[in-house]
Amino acid sequence: MNIPAFTGGNAPPRIASPPAIALHQVSHFFGSTPVLNHVNLTVPKGTILALLGPSGCGKSTLLKMLAGLLHPASGQISFDGEIVASGTFSLPPERRNLGMAFQDYALWPHMSVRQNVAFPLQMRGVRGALLQEKVMAALDRVGLADFASRRPSELSGGQQQRVALARAIVAEPRILLFDEPLSNLDRDLRESLCEEMATLLRQLGTTAVYVTHDRHEARALAHKIAHMDQGAIARIDLNDASVVSPFVA
Structure with missing residues (x-):
């Protein structure tokens, strides 16, 4: 009908x-x-x-x-x-x-760029391949995919702020x-x-x-x-x- x-x-x-x-x-x-x-x-x-x-x-x-x-x-x-x-x-x-970024970057110096960005996802229980996929996608968005293995001390101020931005957006808050x-x-x-x-x-x-x-x-x-x-x-x-x-x- x-x-x-x-x-x-x-x-x-x-x-x-x-x-x-x-x-x-x-x-x-x-x-x-x-x-x-x-x-x-x-x-x-x-x-x-x-x-x-x-x-x-x-x-x-x-x-x-x-x-x-x-x-x-x-x-x-x-x-x-x-x-x-x-x-x-x-x-x-x-x-x-929420995703947050501050003027002092608030990056953990003992962690790599990849580990810093991964942290919010790990807190939400994301693991394995999905974790790495989302981390690299966020780093790619801020132009730092090639810096994933570096420590914050090896980056310039602008690069550190990009890491902080990637960490803020990675969990899609x-x-x-x-x-x-x-x-x-x-x-x-x-x-x-x-x-x-x-x-x-x-x-x-x-x-x-x-x-x-x-x-x-x-x-x-x-x-x-x-x-x-x-x-x-x-x-x-x-x-x-x-x-x-x-x-x-």
Whole structure:
């Protein structure tokens, strides 16, 4: 029996998927000093958001909240509609399905490049041929497939940061977090690696939050830029510099 296609006007409403990241009234204190002040923010899936501002404005603290390295004093943080932190609860970092890269690279010096990149997968129980396949694919993406057997001490600063990037993406996390990963590099190398990262992040299509104090870096990498000041988001700009409503990325 042929069933005609539905053409009526009472189709069920389309349910929008939750944002990749949602913060509601998130606050944090160091002692009695407020560091984050009732931050509200949503980041749609696939968006690269830069947190831009001077030292002490709260951007790294906010990133550490997303990573699970700090807990909010109040408010709520959700990933894909799942609450990962509140004033009374915090999901451990290893259960948040994140990839992270920091300015000091955080590579284990006694491990080879291959072993450093393999670590997040091993923590998830990946072994054998699949492990090696995924590690080499990640290293190939950052142009370091031929350096898999080297130690971090045998690499330049830019190469070490590429290893850190490969380690961040190898497990295909739902969110990538970057805390000023290029700040230790000289200007020319920073600019070239910034372009490479921008291309890679857009190819991956992964939601990413990128902390920086460099306006040019933010513009090269991000779809949108959240300007932070005194623990709050002052405004969010599109990458074409047109201002959109505060608190919604």
